[in-house]
Amino acid sequence: MGEGVSGGATEQGNRGEGEILGGSVSGCEVVRQRLIAHHEGELATEERLQVEAHLATCEDCTREAGLIRDALGRVLALPVPEPPAGFWEDFGATVRRRIAAEHPPRPAPWARVAAWLSQALRQRRIPALAAATALGLLLVIGLVRTHRAPRDLPPVEALMISEDLAIGQNLEVLENLDVLEDVEVLERLDLLRHLDRGRRPRLS
Amino acid sequence: MRQPDLEVIERVLAGETAAFELLVRQYQQEIYRLAYRMTRNAEDAKDLAQEAFVAAYRSLGSFRGQSRFSTWLYRIAMNLCLNHLKSATRQDPSEVDGTLADLRADSLTALLTDERDRALAEAIEALPPQQKATLTLRVHQGLSHKEIAEVLDCSEGTAKANYFHAVRALQRRLQAFREAE
Numbered sequence: 129m130g131e132g133v134s135g136g137a138t139e140q141g142n143r144g145e146g147e148i149l150g151g152s153v154s155g156c157e158v159v160r161q162r163l164i165a166h167h168e169g170e171l172a173t174e175e176r177l178q179v180e181a182h183l184a185t186c187e188d189c190t191r192e193a194g195l196i197r198d199a200l201g202r203v204l205a206l207p208v209p210e211p212p213a214g215f216w217e218d219f220g221a222t223v224r225r226r227i228a229a230e231h232p233p234r235p236a237p238w239a240r241v242a243a244w245l246s247q248a249l250r251q252r253r254i255p256a257l258a259a260a261t262a263l264g265l266l267l268v269i270g271l272v273r274t275h276r277a278p279r280d281l282p283p284v285e286a287l288m289i290s291e292d293l294a295i296g297q298n299l300e301v302l303e304n305l306d307v308l309e310d311v312e313v314l315e316r317l318d319l320l321r322h323l324d325r326g327r328r329p330r331l332s
Numbered sequence: 333m334r335q336p337d338l339e340v341i342e343r344v345l346a347g348e349t350a351a352f353e354l355l356v357r358q359y360q361q362e363i364y365r366l367a368y369r370m371t372r373n374a375e376d377a378k379d380l381a382q383e384a385f386v387a388a389y390r391s392l393g394s395f396r397g398q399s400r401f402s403t404w405l406y407r408i409a410m411n412l413c414l415n416h417l418k419s420a421t422r423q424d425p426s427e428v429d430g431t432l433a434d435l436r437a438d439s440l441t442a443l444l445t446d447e448r449d450r451a452l453a454e455a456i457e458a459l460p461p462q463q464k465a466t467l468t469l470r471v472h473q474g475l476s477h478k479e480i481a482e483v484l485d486c487s488e489g490t491a492k493a494n495y496f497h498a499v500r501a502l503q504r505r506l507q508a509f510r511e512a513e
Contacts, residue, residue, distance in 0.1 A: 164499050192503070199502040202452050203471050208365045209374065209440055216360065219378065223356050226386045232349050233392035 156182075156189050163193050167200065242266040334358070337401035344392060352392075356385050359402065362473070363409050369468045370413040372440060372457060380416060384409035399482060406473065407483045410465055417461045448509055455505035462486075463498035470495055 159182045166179050343351040368377035444450045469475045481491040
């Protein structure tokens with residue numbers, strides 16, 4: 129198995145990342161673990177100075193540092209052959225043709241509900257506290273969903289977990305349900321309720 | 333003045349689907365180059381890059397703006413490239429040999445007049461896919477280790493380790509070349 133790396137992996141042996149021996153970086157093995165980070169300017173000032181102090185006196189490590197610099201410089205300079213004339217026009221045309229055959233993308237259902245809730249809150253058609261609760265739940269759902277790899281998401285069943293969300297009791301909300309006509313969760317949408325269940329919403 | 337990616341995405345999701353072309357034009361060269369560096373084959377790179385944009389279009393509704401759009405797009409493209417490489421290595425060995433021969437004679441090799449550059453290019457081709465991916469994203473796309481971890485769906489420590497091993501492999505290749513001179 130390869131050596132450890134500056135960044136968290138434990139190298140062979142007993143030295144972890146950033147461990148300074150006896151108050152100073154010593155030993156070629158320790159320095160070489162840091163040469164890549166040093167080249168990329170990622171070492172803290174003290175560590176950088178200690179590595180450089182070691183390099184000033186060690187030909188072997190200096191040679192290693194030079195190899196790393198040379199290798200990364202050459203990699204960076206490796207070209208990508210220029211495509212032939214007309215390539216990008218053809219590329220764009222192919223992408224356009226393919227996406228024209230796709231269904232237009234829509235925001236995820238939970239995002240559409242969140243957008244509606246935000247609008248309804250701005251227009252004061254639903255109580256602020258209920259809307260804030262709903263938005264908070266939808267934000268959590270959004271964060272959870274975001275960690276998935278980008279792919280078509282299954283229909284959001286967000287409001288299965290939001291028993292406190294209710295819309296229908298507010299007549300103005302009902303009148304605006306056409307905003308949600310293509311929201312898949314509508315079928316599962318519970319009515320928005322006040323958190324204080326004894327109070328009826330005011331119709332503005 | 334270029335419109336921010338999020339604004340373009342919102343326009344597309346609002347029904348102005350033609351606006352997606354702005355994103356294609358903005359990133360097509362980057363994604364193509366990324367795919368080329370992973371596959372070393374122009375035709376494959378073109379197909380993979382086009383597929384990446386189509387996949388991004390399909391999934392656009394799931395992009396929440398918590399990372400840069402480019403990072404999200406790199407993830408799609410890199411997944412396609414890695415799957416492509418995986419399926420290529422499962423091919424019949426005689427076909428793989430043919431592919432390797434193409435690589436040696438490919439258009440990149442023809443551009444490299446310096447033997448050390450050729451040696452390095454070969455060394456990169458010999459890297460395990462995850463190490464090659466990490467190297468490409470770090471050196472050519474300038475991503476941080478954290479962003480690379482996001483793109484490759486691994487921990488930041490794994491991303492750093494892959495990068496370390498990739499660079500060390502190239503360093504050893506250069507060293508061997510120098511010793512042979």
